[in-house]
Amino acid sequence: MARNTQVPADHNAPAITRILGEFVAQHPSRGWSDAVDHEAHRTFLNWLGCAVGAAKHEAADAAVAAVSELQPAPQATIAGRSERVDMASAALVNGITSHTFDFDDTHLKTIIHPAGPVASALLALAEHKGMGGREVTDALVLGIDVACRLGNLVYPEHYDRGWHITGTTGMLGAAAGCARLLKLDAQQTQMALGIAASQPIGLREQFGTMTKPFHPGAAARAGLMSALLAAKGFTASPRALEAPRGWAQVVSTKCAWNEATDELGQRFEISFNSYKPFACGIVIHPSIDACTQLRAQGVKPEQVERIELKVHSLVLELTGKKEPADGLQGKFSVYHGCAAGLVFGRATEHEYADEIVNRPDMVALRRKVVATVDDRIDEASADVTAVLADGRRVHVFVEHAIGSLQRPMSDADLEAKFSGLSEPVLGAARTRQLIEACWGLGRAADLRALAALCRP
Amino acid sequence: MARNTQVPADHNAPAITRILGEFVAQHPSRGWSDAVDHEAHRTFLNWLGCAVGAAKHEAADAAVAAVSELQPAPQATIAGRSERVDMASAALVNGITSHTFDFDDTHLKTIIHPAGPVASALLALAEHKGMGGREVTDALVLGIDVACRLGNLVYPEHYDRGWHITGTTGMLGAAAGCARLLKLDAQQTQMALGIAASQPIGLREQFGTMTKPFHPGAAARAGLMSALLAAKGFTASPRALEAPRGWAQVVSTKCAWNEATDELGQRFEISFNSYKPFACGIVIHPSIDACTQLRAQGVKPEQVERIELKVHSLVLELTGKKEPADGLQGKFSVYHGCAAGLVFGRATEHEYADEIVNRPDMVALRRKVVATVDDRIDEASADVTAVLADGRRVHVFVEHAIGSLQRPMSDADLEAKFSGLSEPVLGAARTRQLIEACWGLGRAADLRALAALCRP
Numbered sequence: 075m076a077r078n079t080q081v082p083a084d085h086n087a088p089a090i091t092r093i094l095g096e097f098v099a100q101h102p103s104r105g106w107s108d109a110v111d112h113e114a115h116r117t118f119l120n121w122l123g124c125a126v127g128a129a130k131h132e133a134a135d136a137a138v139a140a141v142s143e144l145q146p147a148p149q150a151t152i153a154g155r156s157e158r159v160d161m162a163s164a165a166l167v168n169g170i171t172s173h174t175f176d177f178d179d180t181h182l183k184t185i186i187h188p189a190g191p192v193a194s195a196l197l198a199l200a201e202h203k204g205m206g207g208r209e210v211t212d213a214l215v216l217g218i219d220v221a222c223r224l225g226n227l228v229y230p231e232h233y234d235r236g237w238h239i240t241g242t243t244g245m246l247g248a249a250a251g252c253a254r255l256l257k258l259d260a261q262q263t264q265m266a267l268g269i270a271a272s273q274p275i276g277l278r279e280q281f282g283t284m285t286k287p288f289h290p291g292a293a294a295r296a297g298l299m300s301a302l303l304a305a306k307g308f309t310a311s312p313r314a315l316e317a318p319r320g321w322a323q324v325v326s327t328k329c330a331w332n333e334a335t336d337e338l339g340q341r342f343e344i345s346f347n348s349y350k351p352f353a354c355g356i357v358i359h360p361s362i363d364a365c366t367q368l369r370a371q372g373v374k375p376e377q378v379e380r381i382e383l384k385v386h387s388l389v390l391e392l393t394g395k396k397e398p399a400d401g402l403q404g405k406f407s408v409y410h411g412c413a414a415g416l417v418f419g420r421a422t423e424h425e426y427a428d429e430i431v432n433r434p435d436m437v438a439l440r441r442k443v444v445a446t447v448d449d450r451i452d453e454a455s456a457d458v459t460a461v462l463a464d465g466r467r468v469h470v471f472v473e474h475a476i477g478s479l480q481r482p483m484s485d486a487d488l489e490a491k492f493s494g495l496s497e498p499v500l501g502a503a504r505t506r507q508l509i510e511a512c513w514g515l516g517r518a519a520d521l522r523a524l525a526a527l528c529r530p
Numbered sequence: 531m532a533r534n535t536q537v538p539a540d541h542n543a544p545a546i547t548r549i550l551g552e553f554v555a556q557h558p559s560r561g562w563s564d565a566v567d568h569e570a571h572r573t574f575l576n577w578l579g580c581a582v583g584a585a586k587h588e589a590a591d592a593a594v595a596a597v598s599e600l601q602p603a604p605q606a607t608i609a610g611r612s613e614r615v616d617m618a619s620a621a622l623v624n625g626i627t628s629h630t631f632d633f634d635d636t637h638l639k640t641i642i643h644p645a646g647p648v649a650s651a652l653l654a655l656a657e658h659k660g661m662g663g664r665e666v667t668d669a670l671v672l673g674i675d676v677a678c679r680l681g682n683l684v685y686p687e688h689y690d691r692g693w694h695i696t697g698t699t700g701m702l703g704a705a706a707g708c709a710r711l712l713k714l715d716a717q718q719t720q721m722a723l724g725i726a727a728s729q730p731i732g733l734r735e736q737f738g739t740m741t742k743p744f745h746p747g748a749a750a751r752a753g754l755m756s757a758l759l760a761a762k763g764f765t766a767s768p769r770a771l772e773a774p775r776g777w778a779q780v781v782s783t784k785c786a787w788n789e790a791t792d793e794l795g796q797r798f799e800i801s802f803n804s805y806k807p808f809a810c811g812i813v814i815h816p817s818i819d820a821c822t823q824l825r826a827q828g829v830k831p832e833q834v835e836r837i838e839l840k841v842h843s844l845v846l847e848l849t850g851k852k853e854p855a856d857g858l859q860g861k862f863s864v865y866h867g868c869a870a871g872l873v874f875g876r877a878t879e880h881e882y883a884d885e886i887v888n889r890p891d892m893v894a895l896r897r898k899v900v901a902t903v904d905d906r907i908d909e910a911s912a913d914v915t916a917v918l919a920d921g922r923r924v925h926v927f928v929e930h931a932i933g934s935l936q937r938p939m940s941d942a943d944l945e946a947k948f949s950g951l952s953e954p955v956l957g958a959a960r961t962r963q964l965i966e967a968c969w970g971l972g973r974a975a976d977l978r979a980l981a982a983l984c985r986p
Contacts, residue, residue: 160616236775241728269741272697273748277728277767279775285725285766288759292729296748303744310741311733319692319735 088331091271091315093338094223095264098216098250101339103208106215110342111516114211117179117189117218117347119488119512150198153528154499161198165248165298169194169291170284173240175423177353177495181218181346182479184225184239188347190290191244192217192251195298199252200521207518209255215344217251217297220267222343224315226333228326233278237325241276241289246315248297249304256305268310269300271321351477351487352421354405358393359475360456361385361408365415367470368460375417375435377462381443383412384457390445404431409440412458422494454478500530544787547727547771549794550679551720554672554706557795559664562671566798567972570667573635573645573674573803575944575968606654609984610955617654621704621754625650625747626740629696631879633809633951637674637802638935640681640695644803646746647700648673648707651754655708656977663974665711671800673707673753676723678799680771682789684782693781694732697745701726702771704753705760712761724766725756727777807933807943808877810861814849815931816912817841817864821871823926824916831873831891833918837899839868840913846901860887865896868914878950910934956986 104111148157150164153171158164172178173190181188192214200210221243233239249270253263273296276289304310315321315334322329352362361383385408395407404410404426413436414425430436451457454475460468474480476487483491489509496505504527511524518524560567604614608623615623628634629646637644648670656666677699689695705726709719729752732745760766771777771790778785808818817839841864851863860866860882869892870881886892907913910931916924930936932943939947945965952961960983967980974980 236780238728268736268739269744272694272733272736272741272745273729273731275729277770277775277777277780279767279770279773279777279780280724280728283724283765283767285728285764285770288725288764289728292752308741308744309739311735311739314733314735314741317735319733321733321735324692324733324735 085318088316088335089313091264091267091311091313091320092260093335094220094250094315095262095267096260097338098220098254099258099260099263101216103212105339106342110215110345111211113342113344113347114214115513115515116349116485116488117193117214117344119492119509149202151201151525151528153197154496154530156529158529161202162295162298164198164201165195165294166291168197169244169294170287171291173287173290175353175495177350177423179347179349180356181222181225181343182348183343183346184222184229184243185233186222186225186243187240187290188218188221188244188247188344189214190240190287191293191297192221192247194291194294195248196251196255197521197525198294199255199298199301201525203255204520204522205255206520207515207524210518210521211516213251213254215342216254217247217249218344218347219247219342220250221247222346223334223338224322226343227330228322228328231328232326235326236278237274238276238278238280238286238289241293242274242325244290244293245270245273245275245296245300246321248294249300250297252298252301253304256301258301258305262304264312265308265310266301266304268312268314269303269308270297271310271314273300274321274325346479348479349477349483349488349491351475351483351491352411353423353426354411354421355393356475356477357389357453358408358411359477360454360472361389361458362411362415362421363475364456364458364470364472365412366419366476367472368458368468369416369419371468371470373416373460373462373468375413375439377464378416378439378442378460379463380461381412381416382459382461383408383443383445384448384451385445386451386453386455387447387449388453389456390447394445396440398431400428401426401431407440408445409443410436412443413439416460420490420494422491424494424498500528504530541774544772544791545769547720547723547769548716549791550676550706550771551718551723552716553794554676554710555714555716555719557672559668561795562798566671566801567667569800569803570670571969571971572805572941572944573649573670573800575948575965605658607657607981607984609653610952610986612985614985617658618751618754620654620657621651621750622747624653625700625750626743627747629743629746630740631809631951633806633879635803635805637678637681637799638804639799639802640678640685640699641689642678642681642699643696643746644674644677644700644703644800645670646696646743647749647753648677648703650747650750651704652707652711653977653981654750655711655754655757657981659711660976660978661711663971663977663980666974666977667972669707669710671798672710673703673705674800674803675798676706677703678802679790679794680778682799683786684778684784687784688782689734691782692734693730694734694736694742694745697732697749698730698781700746700749701729701731701752701756702777704750705756706753708754708757709760712757714757714761718760720768721764721766722753722757722760724768724770725759725764726753727766727770729756730777730781802935804935805933805939805944805947807931807939807947808867809879809882810867810877811849812931812933813845813909814864814867815933816910816928817845817914818867818871818877819931820912820914820926820928821868822875822932823928824914824924825872825875827924827926829872829916829918829924831869831895833920834872834895834898834916835919836917837868837872838915838917839864839899839901840904840907841901842907842909842911843903843905844909845912846903850901852896854887856884857882857887863896864901865899866892868899869895872916876946876950878947880950880954956984960986 150161249266253266398404398407414421606617606620705722709722731748854860854863870877
């Protein structure tokens with residue numbers, strides 16, 4: 075049958091399924107720098123905080139109610155909840171919760187959120203099997219590498235077409251990670267990737283609904299199941315990723331094959347992972363950052379007469395809501411963001427609660443923000459001046475916001491973010507233990523101890 | 531971000547998600563002709579035979595081993611096996627087994643195999659909930675209608691692009707059917723379709739591997755879970771099917787919206803479902819059919835000196851293997867097909883066993899088949915003459931093979947096919963009971979009795 079003529083088939087694609095299968099199976103444990111390995115811990119910590127933080131969200135309630143219908147034997151933990159479910163369902167739910175607040179990690183080259191699919195699958199599998207933290211850490215690096223490399227291969231055409239790239243590459247990352255954890259050989263790993271290739275999950279049309287976070291959850295589950303199937307001898311096309319009717323050519327008009335293999339085993343995509351400090355769109359981050367710096371310099375809200383904000387036009391276009399009525403609208407208000415930065419020194423999910431957005435002092439302060447457009451200022455920057463009652467002017471220019479690749483969040487920043495998410499669910503003491511357990515992931519003898527800490 | 535310019539977005543698509551949601555929720559029970567309802571029984575019977583027949587295939591072994599890792603509570607039956615698993619896993623495995631032999635039903639307009647995704651999900655859900663056969667029958671008709679209408683909407687461009695359309699529409703059919711069975715309201719059903727829309731499963735590159743039958747299985751599981759999620763309040767885009775970044779426009783360059791709604795509630799796509807009498811490619815069917823007719827007319831293999839076969843060139847191009855070495859090669863040999871028709875009067879999976887293909891009398895007989903190309907004969911036809919030792923010539927011309935829409939298999943034919951698949955697994959007596967239970971589906975008080983009959 076004739077193929078769509080607008081999309082000519084490529085019959086000469088390299089055997090990247092095989093190559094990646096070999097790579098994931100055979101690359102030595104910890105075959106990368108300390109910085110890469112440390113990044114894995116950061117990724118894990120950040121991801122888990124997101125999962126714990128959203129554990130009582132209505133999307134989590136609905137998903138748990140659905141999987142509880144399956145009446146499974148308890149195998150794996152849903153982070154932040156007391157229920158234990160089968161590991162596939164745990165992967166699903168943790169993948170959902172970790173993306174619910176749009177607060178998880180981002181591979182900026184592709185806007186993939188890689189930990190949701192990969193870590194969710196790995197924790198569930200490792201807990202059930204009583205696996206060690208070293209193996210989990212290895213699998214996390216490799217799984218994320220596969221997902222993000224394949225993302226580079228198809229981005230941006232694939233995303234532009236309408237696919238939610240986190241879920242359409244995530245099942246491949248989760249399959250790769252779980253295959254590694256199960257110690258599958260190269261050929262079995264190739265099969266795991268092949269089985270996963272048939273299950274891309276996610277349409278951008280779903281943004282704004284619970285099905286958006288469902289995508290990484292379902293990708294985690296699909297990847298885990300693909301690895302289990304491959305371990306049991308289930309077969310798939312060995313060219314499932316690159317064949318003319320395989321994953322890449324079916325889901326994308328761009329297929330930059332070299333992205334799968336360039337510097338493989340040398341450059342790790344997890345190195346380019348980033349973490350959001352603020353629970354809102356990235357475009358407001360420089361403005362919030364600037365206001366937290368004003369606060370750190372001693373500027374107090376009650377002293378402020380006016381905040382002069384100069385930003386790129388895109389900022390006001392996307393987040394110019396002057397009078398947000400609730401928390402969700404607050405996420406689209408650079409005015410509220412500035413007020414939160416100045417009052418709280420942060421803008422986590424808590425600062426986007428309805429009652430915070432509507433608090434009289436917050437309303438009053440955000441009305442003092444005077445925003446003007448200046449397109450000489452980059453989208454990633456912000457120029458902020460606090461004009462105080464005594465006439466003083468305190469100026470801050472943020473070139474790159476905290477959380478960017480240029481100014482990454484520190485470990486302490488990440489701990490603070492984690493605490494903000496976890497403490498309301500697990501309490502301060504347990505949260506502290508869990509942070510330590512995350513930092514010690516690579517040394518953990520058995521993931522069950524860490525998983526147990528996730529249950530209230 | 532710029533959309534792929536080769537695929538212009540359609541911002542004016544009708545609200546088919548809502549329309550289908552309402553339709554599935556509100557169309558009256560049994561709101562169709564007796565013929566439609568009877569077709570549902572045929573569909574169910576045919577599907578179940580396929581599932582039972584492949585229950586011991588290695589693909590089934592592998593899938594069961596994988597889902598047994600989940601250690602679920604027993605909720606639902608895997609047809610033809612004694613294990614009971616959670617209902618999502620049962621939907622998966624029954625979807626896999628029912629497509630393993632490529633012997634299941636076909637909606638010829640789209641080459642969708644609709645029962646695999648839809649019936650697999652329904653039986654699992656209905657068994658667990660102890661639902662009645664009337665409800666299941668309704669859900670089967672409606673679920674298949676949704677899957678096949680949406681298939682019509684995107685076929686053939688979607689299939690040409692490389693998608694395995696059974697799994698990329700099947701999750702929508704399964705979601706619709708399960709939503710119906712769960713008595714979801716229109717809005718919830720719309721959400722179930724929306725959640726399912728994010729999970730198209732299947733690449734044509736997988737053909738020839740276990741992942742091909744995995745597609746309907748995974749679609750069954752995805753649809754079932756989508757309905758369970760929707761029942762618990764999980765949300766999706768209400769325009770997940772038709773929006774510019776929704777299912778149809780992302781997976782297809784053809785979007786014939788009218789196919790979703792034309793004669794909705796009047797024309798049922800299950801009416802156009804067909805069933806394969808022979809376990810091989812459709813192009814050999816007329817030749818096999820002709821030879822079974824020769825046998826019915828009293829021609830015995832030992833009398834035959836020569837079989838003169840005239841067929842369209844495509845037949846020999848696709849299935850011209852003169853000396854097949856095993857059962858799989860036998861499926862690409864019109865010569866073996868003719869021999870099987872004459873010796874056994876059928877060509878089920880049994881007649882494609884290695885030992886049958888290599889039996890000396892079969893080898894001898896297939897060598898007596900002299901095939902010639904005649905392109906005046908349609909692909910769907912065959913002209914066969916048996917030349918006997920006594921000089922007699924017995925001629926049969928098959929215009930449309932048995933199993934085509936023009937000459938559908940009779941109920942007795944379907945029973946015989948079912949028996950051939952089921953008896954080696956469940957025995958003759960149980961097979962007879964199961965056939966009766968299938969015919970009585972619409973009257974069954976509780977699906978658990980039928981499910982119990984599926985366990986050896």
